[in-house]
Amino acid sequence: MSSIGNLFARTALLWALALPTIGSAGPTAIVIHGGAGTIQRANMSAEVEAQYRQTLTTAVSAGHQVLVRGGKSQDAVIAAILVMEDSPLFNAARGAVLTNQGEAELDASIMLGENLNAGAVTGVKRVRNPILLAERVMLASPHVMLMGAGAEAFAETQQLALVDNAYFHTERRRRQLQQAIAKENGVAIIEPSSDSHERRKYSTVGAVALDQQGNLAAGTSTGGMTNKRFGRIGDSPIIGAGTYADNRACGISATGHGEYFIRAAVAYDICARVRYQGVTLEAAANAVVHGTLLDMGGDGGVIGLDPNGEVVYAFNTTGMYRASIDTSGKLDVGIFR
Numbered sequence: 212m213s214s215i216g217n218l219f220a221r222t223a224l225l226w227a228l229a230l231p232t233i234g235s236a237g238p239t240a241i242v243i244h245g246g247a248g249t250i251q252r253a254n255m256s257a258e259v260e261a262q263y264r265q266t267l268t269t270a271v272s273a274g275h276q277v278l279v280r281g282g283k284s285q286d287a288v289i290a291a292i293l294v295m296e297d298s299p300l301f302n303a304a305r306g307a308v309l310t311n312q313g314e315a316e317l318d319a320s321i322m323l324g325e326n327l328n329a330g331a332v333t334g335v336k337r338v339r340n341p342i343l344l345a346e347r348v349m350l351a352s353p354h355v356m357l358m359g360a361g362a363e364a365f366a367e368t369q370q371l372a373l374v375d376n377a378y379f380h381t382e383r384r385r386r387q388l389q390q391a392i393a394k395e396n397g398v399a400i401i402e403p404s405s406d407s408h409e410r411r412k413y414s415t416v417g418a419v420a421l422d423q424q425g426n427l428a429a430g431t432s433t434g435g436m437t438n439k440r441f442g443r444i445g446d447s448p449i450i451g452a453g454t455y456a457d458n459r460a461c462g463i464s465a466t467g468h469g470e471y472f473i474r475a476a477v478a479y480d481i482c483a484r485v486r487y488q489g490v491t492l493e494a495a496a497n498a499v500v501h502g503t504l505l506d507m508g509g510d511g512g513v514i515g516l517d518p519n520g521e522v523v524y525a526f527n528t529t530g531m532y533r534a535s536i537d538t539s540g541k542l543d544v545g546i547f548r
């Protein structure tokens with residue numbers, strides 16, 4: 212064979228060897244939420260709506276970029292959540308709701324569908340990005356969940372950015388706290404029109420991603436509920452309630468009235484239905500969100516992905532801030548029902 216022919220044969224052989232690798236890169240998908248609740252178009256200005264849509268698009272695109280470059284689903288989840296944690300629009304990190312004492316107390320969790328590894332933190336007050344701490348708990352500690360001051364001490368050992376609690380406070384959340392306390396005391400307060408789209412809204416953030424290796428990951432981050440006290444913890448940092456991922460079934464992140472989501476083990480129940488009943492993720496999510504939860508009186512919603520990257524949103528409220536980029540690369544951003 213001539214040297215050119217030789218070169219051609221070798222190139223063809225290399226291509227043949229490379230093809231299975233290229234061919235094995237599976238589809239990717241990502242879905243995010245920024246909370247569910249009584250969100251109505253009539254009560255939201257075009258300007259506020261545009262801000263939410265813009266930030267949701269930035270967040271979902273940040274996660275998708277990680278996936279198309281061959282990155283891991285856990286990194287995609289974190290990239291998307293970081294955008295929302297750093298935005299004052301959502302109830303997570305900067306912009307978190309305030310406790311009865313006027314502080315931000317933050318919760319976050321992350322789980323990997325590949326090996327059921329998980330990390331969570333609750334009641335942290337100084338960690339700038341709680342989702343990064345949840346990831347460190349999963350990767351660099353033998354534990355699943357750390358709380359309060361201990362979690363913050365661990366954050367220091369991981370060189371994570373710490374901030375003063377005031378960094379998380381926004382004027383809007385201060386007003387919401389005042390209103391909640393006044394309501395508790397039977398005092399009616401006229402809410403400013405700029406807040407009227409916020410009535411009974413849970414604006415926790417979350418993301419679920421599927422990477423080219425076929426691994427699912429899910430994460431959630433929140434400030435919990437306005438006017439919470441006595442160290443109240445919701446569903447968001449609880450694996451199985453607010454977050455769950457299992458490659459054999461699905462990845463889920465939830466938002467809503469946490470007490471109900473804990474009691475119904477929402478995220479796990481949805482994945483268990485997929486795994487043991489063999490129903491679709493959509494059927495499982497609808498059964499839990501529109502059946503179990505509604506029967507109990509729990510409002511909220513979930514986002515999810517199945518192992519093929521099928522995107523699911525289910526919410527029993529009038530709206531849920533949400534966005535996805537599906538396996539065909541199509542972007543979808545939604546707020547209202």
Ligand code: ASP
Nearest residue numbers: 413414415435445467469
């Ligand atoms: N699920 C959160 C909690 O109960 C609240 C939310 O979704 O905004 O803490």
